[in-house]
Amino acid sequence: MSQAADLPLWAALPVAMLLVVGAGLALAGSIGLVTLKSFYDRMHAPTLGTTLGIGSILIASMLYFSVLQTRFVLHEILIGAFMVVTTPVTLMLLARAALYRDEREGNPDAPPRRPPPTKD
Amino acid sequence: MKRWFPYPLIGLGLALLWLLLTESVSTAAFLLATALALAGCGTLLRLRFPKARLRRLGSVPGLLRDVVVEVFRSNNAVARIILRPSREDARRSGFVRVPLDMRSPHGLAALACILTATPGTVWVDYDSTDGTMLLHVLDLIDEDAWVRIVKDRWERRLMEIFE
Amino acid sequence: MQHLVVAPIVVPMIAGAAMILAGDRRRRLTAAIGLLSTLTLVVLATILIGIADGPAVHVYRLGNWPSLFGIVLVLDRLSAVMLALAALLGFAAFLFSMGRWERAGVHFHPLFQFQLMGLNGAFLTGDLFNLFVFFEVMLAASYGMALHGSGVARVRAGMHYIVVNLVASLLFLVGVSVVYGVAGTLNMAELAHRMRGVTPHDRGLLETGLAVLGIAFLVKAAMWPLGFWLPPTYAAATTPAAAILSILSKVGIYAVLRVWLLLFGAAAGPSAGFGEAWLLIGGLLTIAFGSIAVLATQNLPRLAGASVMISSGTLLAAIGAGQAAVTGGALLYLVSSVLSIGAFFLLIELVERGREVGADVLAVSREAFGAGEEEEEIDEQEVVGVAIPGTVAILGFAFMACAVLLAGLPPLSGFLAKFAILSTLLASGGTGVPATSWVLMAALILSGFATVVAMLRTGIDVFWASPATRAPRIGLIEILPVAMLLLLCVALTVGAGPAMAYLQSAAERLHIPADYLQGVVSTPAGGPGR
């Protein structure tokens, strides 16, 4: 923690704020995961963390290390990029799987089945 | 040129990836970055990664800005929904079918990323026979409004870039 | 020249890797590499036995790091003998496998080489964690060997084998890490030094760790009641695998001999003799259970497995007696029993092949060769050699030799080995021979009797009561290794004097490991050569 003492206040303030906000968003998302009623609703909740939540913390980290090491520390961008690209894969697969199971079990949550497309 | 740089933008991205990872801007790093980017594009070629015909790159920054704004907005909205369970009864979530004109896999992928990155919407399914996408929306007030949002705000601009 | 010490590890290592690169389809090349490697190992072991026969141990510093913190290999008489046993058994099993078994599944040969590499590494290393690693190499390959050929029995027994050994490996890790956390070193010699200086309230903790470590060794040595996995596994494994596995339980014994005597030997100060009584009691119980198991089965492979338990028990009890002279006798017993059990495992298949001509073999080969759609079908005619005249007589003689060896009856080395243990056990006690010595004597004699009864029963059943309608078809390459191992036992009988002298001095140096400690710790601490 000794390094943090070298940090000027102008940087420390936003860093602190971003950290707390990011963590707060992640928590909010996770709370949603617990409280929301249906699976499809819950699916939305974690995206709070995967977008703005982690984004804030990444920016905080970039800012913190850049100021501390007096150079541009940008590799955190990669994590953001990876998050953006990977999250849809999981979510789409999961949503599709849930949809399939709901359809099969005739759950009211699932959207009405469309007439099977005639392939000719 | 095409043969050596089948995916110029991706190649650039890969080179950037290397430079960011190593946090270095030395000659060696650049050389290695180039080599790796080339090799990476080579693997993509083997994987038959579709080549994009990119047009109107100028509209990309605007799109990104809108995405960021939208992310902020919907984060806020969803956070409110989650943290105020009292209004839970008033909220209705549901599926929306959006007919898409876009067929480019890149465009569709980008659209999926955008929709997933904005809390409140999840891309659920896609039907290639008629190009409809099934979207789940957390706070579904007006289905047509959502169709319009998707088509106007995102699809049109993505089609400009990718098709 | 100095690299000879590491060569027994390097040779199979390179051979196995090369075999993988060559691919499983190039059988000739793979077999040639295998033959070259196993033969080289035999030659190496012979040379190393000579080298080790001197006052000083030979220390090999891997990576050229000082022996204090690098990994060292240590060659002394015991490791040389164990290397030789592994090499001989490996060579025999390799030859035998060329008869048919190498084709029962893919990647037999590289796994075989890794097995030898693991064994040799375990016998050479002077580092506790490295011992773990080589245990794992050996076990990983042995899993492959035990499962080679697949099939219900093998997989069922193999699963138990794997699970039990995984648990034992976890115990090993716990033990090793306690040693590091309390004594701060992994080098066995250095640990032995530090054991003397450990503060009293750390000593208990260190010994706790070593006790857990000991359990891991004893599981591998198949001490009762930790060794129930052994008979089914060995019985289910394909023949060459079982033969090479039969030395695996001896690795547990080796570890006890090496580590326990180094750390808890007479010179170990306050820790001397820690757990000695338990080794003795456990060994006796193992002998008892092994004898019961020997009697309770008419199935030859299981009988062999139970014999392995008896031999483990005998060795543990002899070590537990805590006298160098007895340990010397135990080493002779170890050599004799490894060779004879190896021969017996190889022989069993040949015998059973003749017994129900066709049926058994067909079942095995259908299971082994026929089922896999990608596996090539093998023509029986091509696989089995031409029947040699007198095959049955040869098998009968070999069987009798094995029976005599396992039961410890004259005229082969088994008798001399038991005599060596017992006479030293009684001789060293003076007038006050402890009661446990009498119990051990009775156990050894009675277990021999149990083996006689069991072997007699099955032997008569196999060879006399249901004689083969026609001689089993056995390749020369299959009978050769059996003959080789048995002839080695004969050689051991004839040359018992020099062998005993060598082993006796090995045992003395195990009990008073000054040479070992001196050799490892005082090895010139040169930095890496750059």
Place this chain on the structure above:
Amino acid sequence: MELVVSLAIGVLAGSGVWLLLRPRTFQLIVGLALLSYAVNLFIFSTGGLRSGAAAILSPGETGTLGAYADPLPQALVLTAIVIGFATTALLLVVLLAARGLTGTDHVDGRERER
């Protein structure tokens, strides 16, 4: 902190052993995985717990135990993780093979008659 970590090790080991003693192969493999975690943490912890002291030197430096966490247990854990991973994979395949050949997922390859 030591207490927390040792409790953690205890919980992992206890859960692992419980599963280890269950009759189904899947329980067994999961139990072994939990036990491996426990043991890996155990090895790791023998070097003592130091936060923020990764044993990464600056070029030219001769490190000391005062400044850095003990790297040796870490190296040992690494080996243990790798070996554990390999053996878990093997065990999985073996139990699948056993299940295929025997038709049951009981650890003995046959259902226990009551």
Place this chain on the structure above:
Amino acid sequence: MPDSLLLMALVGLPFIGAIVAGLLRARDAASGVAGAVALACLGLVWAAYPTVSAGGVLRAEFAWMPTLGLNLTLRLDGFAWLFAGLISGIGALVVLYARYYMSSDDPVPRFFAFLLAFMGAMTGVVVSGNLVQLVFFWELTSLFSFLLIGYWHHTAAARDGARMALTVTGAGGLALFGGVLLIGHIVGSYDLDAVLSAGDRIREHPLYLAALILVVLGALTKSAQFPFHFWLPHAMAAPTPVSAYLHSATLVKAGVFLLARLWPVMAGTDAWAWTVGLAGLTTLLLGAYIAIFQNDLKGLLAYSTISHLGLITLLLGLKSELALVAAVFHIINHAAFKCSLFMAAGIIDHETGTRDIRRLSGLNQSMPFTARLAMVAAAAMAGVPLLNGFLSKEMFFAEALTADVPLSPLLNVLPVAALLASAFSVAYSLRFIHGAFFGPAATDLPRTPHEPASWMRLPVEILVLTCIMVGLLPAATVGPYLAIAVRGVLGADVPYYSLAVWHGFNLPLLMSVIALAGGVMLYMLLQQRLKGSVEGAPLIRRIDAQRIFERVMVFVSWRLARRLEALLGTRRLQPQLRLIVGIAILAGAGAVWLRGFGPGNLPSTPVDPVLALIWMVGAAFALGTAWQAKFHRLAAVILLGGVGLVVCITFVWFSAPDLALTQLTVEVVTTVLLVLGLRWLPKRFQVAGEKGPEVLTRTRRARDLAIAIGAGGGLAALSYAVMTRVPPELLARHFLERAYTEGGGTNVVNVILVDFRGFDTLGEIFVVAAVALTTYALLRRFRPAADSVGIPEQQREQDGGAQHEDAVRPTADWLLVPFTLTRLLFPVMLIVAVFLLLRGHDLPGGGFSAGMVVAIAILLQYIIGGAAWTESHLRLLPQIWLGAGLLVASGTGLAAWFFGRPFLTTYFAYAELPLIGKVPTASALIFDIGVFALVVGATLLMLVALAHQSVRGHRSAPRRAAGRAGEA
């Protein structure tokens, strides 16, 4: 001829002859070799006569295991000389006899080989100058007699007889071994001379009784003494020459030989008299009594042998030197008449096809010459005057009257017993002769009897002649040899005895007469009874020692053993694991309890609330995993993933970034592996409203819970204890100090892995390789269970039964976007892998985690793109990666040899490259690249092999269905 050569030849020739005979094919050659060897041995024995007769002892000693006091000591004194003569002499006769007895269909070379080997072993017993060596040859005689008795092993009788003989005599041999060890312990040497000179020490030692019992057990079993007599009659299943040899002069005489040999040191005590004397007395009577009622000629001879050996044993049991003389004398006599009788019985069997006394009759007419010979021999057996048997019997009577026995009642019993036994012996001798040779000529014999070949009769003639000559002129014929033999046992203290036919009218003579008359009367009285078909002796017919023996053997060695094995062992996994874990806990706890340990020397670090909280989550995951693993496997996998993540965070928390990276990648691959496996496991549902577990199950669970808590608590306590102390000197110090300066890397963990302890890593990658090869081999033969063969129902429904024919493109729309994204991620992951690999030596990373990242990248393509698609677009060759990785890593180690350095010595330097500048080049990096390649190859090999099961399953499912339809 030097002594040593003579003795070596005496013992060695038969063995060499055995090998030669065994290798021969021709019948005559084999018997010729055997005869030559026997005669040569006889010649050698004769050559030793001058020395022995002068009271000398031939000795030869060869070092064998000198440190343990076991040398090959050959020692021929008078006693051994006598036996050696009997063995080779009678051996020669038996060989001659057997040459004509054995059928040409029999594989006689084997027969003669065994016979010669047995002869060698027997000679070895008698010339052993070392007790251990004696045991050595003793067991050999058991072994070769086993082979001889079981020679006709296609008959059950031969098998049973052989087994019983070996079981009993082998066990006795082991007891003798024990006894010899005790004697060796008492005397301090196994050398016979040393033992013989330590008589007092032995008799006064507290272990004397134990040694005595063990030795006597050996002798009694071998000599077929009560209660171990039962094996001998069954050994009659052997070919008659074998019986003639084994039961007259050799095998069974080994027991009495031993008793006589050790007589000077062990006899003379009450214990000796009780054990040896009583056994002999019982056997004498019992054997003679049973012999009368035997219908089989050989059976009769067998029991008579038992009885006569009982006589000898009884004599040896008496505390009298004269009795010993009588015993030795009777040994000689018995050999002569019994051998000839066996041969005669064999001739009868050979010529008539039966040995049943009830069927035989009047052979006197068809084979008169044989009949005469047999009559003389039988008379000798009966103790008729002027024959050799009479002389030793008379000595016995004299001893029975005067013996010094421990208990006075026995003194009264002994003469009566002697008389009775003698009468019995007359009776059975009569029965033998009368039954076979007299009466009307039998008509229903299998073969028409006639005299045998004269060569076959020659040995009988020689033996019978001996009986007569000894009987007539004892002092002139056998006298000197007996004297030599007795002196061999007793040394200078040979008592006076007289070998004369006539000692005047005395009590022994009277007893002889009474016995003769009584025997004749007894036989006449029993005539009627003996013709009846009831086999066996009255009163004790029901007590069949053999059946008792078999029953006991079956019970002890089979039923009891099985029961005990089931009780003391298990073949189930759970009890085994319970034991291992339980014993480990006990071992650890026991050590702590016994030794105790004090507090650590490190203060506890303050609790970090964050990590504590994280571990609350982690503990929930762990307990949840344990809870869910039975019914919700997928949940368990997910929960396990949670545990993995928490462990990973813990590694980061306590300064182990390399571990965190490795743990993460392993976590991902393990999860995928487990899920891949789930498909092949049976569906398991928790049935709602299922009855609670039975009481037994609940107790078992409670016990398991206790073990689990014990293990967890134990490990927790142990880890706490270890964590709170630091040893004064840690190995790691050196690593930290030298990692950069000598290892060339700043990431100390990596330097340890690839350099300081690179050998561990090298071993570790071979573990991974072995496991990968094993899983691959196993999966090649993978057969899914019936219920998991089919295509999962999801796929059946989603695909509407249509198969993916176009495997090159994943068709499903729902995979369209993920497919695009994951392909894009492929090069990204590869570059991250290269990054981790290259920086490993200096910063967190390294070959292992890099390899795992590549494997995961490919795995992802498999998951999203499908196996067929991925393989048609990426050439993977996992085995090449695997092999190359191993070779590169070990080759790096090997390269050091070429610079004269030990294996795995690393090299590093900074190379100047144009444009790029200074580049660190370390051989450790090449080593790490080997690790990398291996990990890629091994992980892919395992995962791909597992993944392919689905593909294979799909291919084979329709085929199987078709096959089933075809069968129906």
Place this chain on the structure above:
Amino acid sequence: MSATLISAAVLVAQILLVAAMGCAALRVLRGPRAQDRVLALDTLYVNGAMLLLVFGVRTGTTHYFEAALLISLLGFVATAALSKFLMRGEVIE
């Protein structure tokens, strides 16, 4: 001042993140269906990555960055495999 501020923020952020992990864990444990658990595991991975990033700020070193990077890049592979299993009954077709 900065040190206090940062350490307080780090502590708060970490506790919030652990709480988030706890919520995710709750969902993993509770289910009720497999997709809920998988979703929760994915969330857990993301929360874990964030926790590591905050830990990086706390210790002031970038040595732990790659761990977070790997979570973000590879964590989804496990959840993708699980989802694929739910959807198709097997992971690799």
